[in-house]
Amino acid sequence: MTSTSGILPAAQAGTIVLGGDLTVNRMGFGAMRITGPGIWGPPADVPGAIATLRRAVELGVNFIDSADSYGPDVSEELIAQALWPYPAGLVIATKVGWTRHGPGVWQHNAAPAHIEQAISGSLKRLRLERIDVYQLHIPDPAVSFDASMEALARLQEQGKIRHVALSNVTLEHIRRAEKIVPIVSVQNRYSFSDREWDFVVDYCTSKGIAFMPWGPIAQARKANEVVEKIAAARGVSTAVVSLGWLLRRSPVILPIPGTSNVRHLEENLSAAAFRLSDGEFAEMNAVAPKPYWLRG
Numbered sequence: 001m002t003s004t005s006g007i008l009p010a011a012q013a014g015t016i017v018l019g020g021d022l023t024v025n026r027m028g029f030g031a032m033r034i035t036g037p038g039i040w041g042p043p044a045d046v047p048g049a050i051a052t053l054r055r056a057v058e059l060g061v062n063f064i065d066s067a068d069s070y071g072p073d074v075s076e077e078l079i080a081q082a083l084w085p086y087p088a089g090l091v092i093a094t095k096v097g098w099t100r101h102g103p104g105v106w107q108h109n110a111a112p113a114h115i116e117q118a119i120s121g122s123l124k125r126l127r128l129e130r131i132d133v134y135q136l137h138i139p140d141p142a143v144s145f146d147a148s149m150e151a152l153a154r155l156q157e158q159g160k161i162r163h164v165a166l167s168n169v170t171l172e173h174i175r176r177a178e179k180i181v182p183i184v185s186v187q188n189r190y191s192f193s194d195r196e197w198d199f200v201v202d203y204c205t206s207k208g209i210a211f212m213p214w215g216p217i218a219q220a221r222k223a224n225e226v227v228e229k230i231a232a233a234r235g236v237s238t239a240v241v242s243l244g245w246l247l248r249r250s251p252v253i254l255p256i257p258g259t260s261n262v263r264h265l266e267e268n269l270s271a272a273a274f275r276l277s278d279g280e281f282a283e284m285n286a287v288a289p290k291p292y293w294l295r296g
Helices: 046-058 073-081 112-126 145-157 171-177 198-207 225-234 238-249 262-273 277-287
Strands: 015-019 023-024 062-066 091-096 098-100 105-110 133-137 163-165 183-187
Touching: 046 073, 046 262, 073 112, 091 112, 112 133, 112 145, 133 145, 133 183, 145 163, 145 171, 163 171, 171 183, 171 198, 225 238, 225 277, 238 262, 238 277
Parallel strands: 062 091, 091 133, 133 163, 163 183
Antiparallel strands: 015 023, 098 105
């Protein structure tokens, strides 16, 4: 997979700056799917997962998103196994806030003591002295949100974190967090077919905060009819159309589609060079998808 322009595929959507000092290409990679079923244990094809990570970097990906709960630990370990020593400019983001006790089982833990313990594990697994972007994976209903953010701010002061970020949050959470520590990115569920967090995207756009949509191609749900029509007319997959819409939706959107398959990776990255016409973009925006809980 090469570009006739000489620009690496992941770079063809341009760049975004995180926190004023980290410039990354606007097509990243989400490293959740390189684990086993239920996001538990190692993948069935470890060499394939490693090959996918290495191919992503070869194609210009310089932002990889992970979490200590993916596996748990497996995603971070495979990133280091595949890519360490890391190439210059590669930004690895990870998260804290979920604990795992079985396939598909997720439990909250954003207590300050857990956060302080968890970052040591992530640093060790990733073979880093500092994590560039460390995200609260999800607010913990049993723990003060402010206390969780204060713990992250302390870790930043200690030099273990470069930048603090959020995931699975409301606008109120973002505003509360910003009173404690600067926030460089937000990661919420979002796609053309699932726009519940439109107003958070708009807020991030106004503030220059990167927005990383998880489930960016609606997590294998059937594509909307207008997406299927545009994909057929343009000779691309519905995934490419969906990612193209995200890239045009806002300049702060940093898609991080994930896969453990090199072919799927290359297809996803091709979206960085895909451009919706004004008419196609308007047609997609005119569609009002049903909330995800009402879709079949």
